[in-house]
Amino acid sequence: MGLNKYIIKRIILLVFLLWAVSTMIFFLIHLIPGDPVVSILGEGANQQDIERLRNQLGLNKPLIEQYISYFKDILNFNLGNSIFNNKSVISNILEYLPNTIYLAIFSMIIAILISFTAGTISAFKENTITDSVITFLSSSALAIPNFFLGPLLIILFSIKLGWFPVSGSEGFKYLILPSITLGTSLSAYLTRIVRVSISKELKKPYVLFARAKGLSEKHIFFHHILKNAMIPIITTIGLQFGALLTGSIVTETVFSWQGIGVLLIRSINRRDYPLVQGLIIFITFVYLFINFAVDISYFFISPAIRKEIEKK
């Protein structure tokens, strides 16, 4: 199987999942007990308002018709309008998205810095006390919820030391604590993967051979070991984007960082169903596309995987 065939197969799977996920979200909203219109307007709303909103949301049409128009809308990137501010769902998302992207990028940078340093040290000092301490710390980072670590950092760095602002999203200064919070939890898992994949490579004969050839340790590490260890690490980074997307919901809430996570929780509390639906579709689609990109990237990074795919 060549590259083209592999990519086509992955695209078919992607399209299927996009369809299935949006269908599931559609039925979630339409088959739940209770009337969304009533819960948006509250129990005491008068019949006229209920009918008007029902018309506006298209909920009075037969289910099949709603389903078809729902798909037409998705294909046209039209996710409806927010009930709360009447702007389109897309423009709401675009307004909040940059903040989430900044947070994602900075937390990922922090996570990569922490995990490559800690994981490499751990791998080189395998089964020593240093290794155990790093392993224990990464388990702790995995166990500490973002909504606990965040306030702890605020207490320490904002209230006691006064270095960073408590919350808000007015500039770079406001980004640091949220990024450390999210980056720490991301680094937990990544550290283990870095440690395992580097220590696996360290034991391979080519390392011994390279040393025998007299290559410097630095050269061996950066040109040979790291390159081979990258595959599982990149996979994990790719898959961690899911954790990044949902982790940012909690972290943004802790720091009132105005990203799409805050927007999602706010619209859930306001019962702004079109916006909630749009955000869930958007976040899931982004996640699926990233996974798709990770899968395709194997092909270019690893000759071994490429050969395996080509053989099939």
Place this chain on the structure above:
Amino acid sequence: MKKNNIQLRIGIVLLSIVVLSLIIGYLINGINIEINLEHRLEASSKRFLLGTDELGRDLLSCIIYGAFLSLLTATIVVTISSVFGSSIGMISALSGGIIDTISMRIVDIILSFPGILLAIALVSFFNQGFWAIVFALTFSSWVGYARIVRSEALKHKNSLFIISAKSYNSSFFRIVFSHLLPLSLPLIIVQASLSVSGIILSESSLNFLGIGLKPDIPTLGQLIDSGRGHIFDRSEMIIYPGIILFLIIISFIFIGEGLRKRFEIDL
């Protein structure tokens, strides 16, 4: 099987200490989570050992109540999802064909949602409540068991011992319950113990975000959330429930990892 397993031991000891101190706290202090607005935000005293929260509830009672609620939620979710997921996996593997394809596609679809987003979606479209949370978390966690049990059953389905069991007319149930299921059991146990920490984390996150249980029911997530309003003057409102939550989660991580190593399973 590795015998000397420090992680597993630390996990079990830590969890026992936490649970025991919660029980002792309950026995000494009792549980009183009634809202009492006359006693809002009181400092610690003989009557309220850790003080009160912004609704005038005894903070210690709230923490004990919330911790047990988390453990209860996790127990129910793990039980339902392991039984349901394993059954689907087993049925899928043994029947094959269209049933297998459909159930595995459903698994793929559920796995397409990142992290707790699916649970957030489910909880936000349903009404708030304990069973809504249980349903939402079960919905996203049964798929793990289905995948594992399916692949384990597929591996052994055509083994010699199954064929010979069939040859002397073992019933379908006998093959499943005394041959295939015991082989998958270590995998199910490891998956269950590894998933507990994630479930407790998701449950408390939903409550922290205010889309879980109603705020008059104390949960660790909700306690931390309400403590954020008093971060300047009473940071212990965040720190105490946070530490308990952290200890519960980390002991389950150790237990899960320890069991995984003990059974030498690579999940």
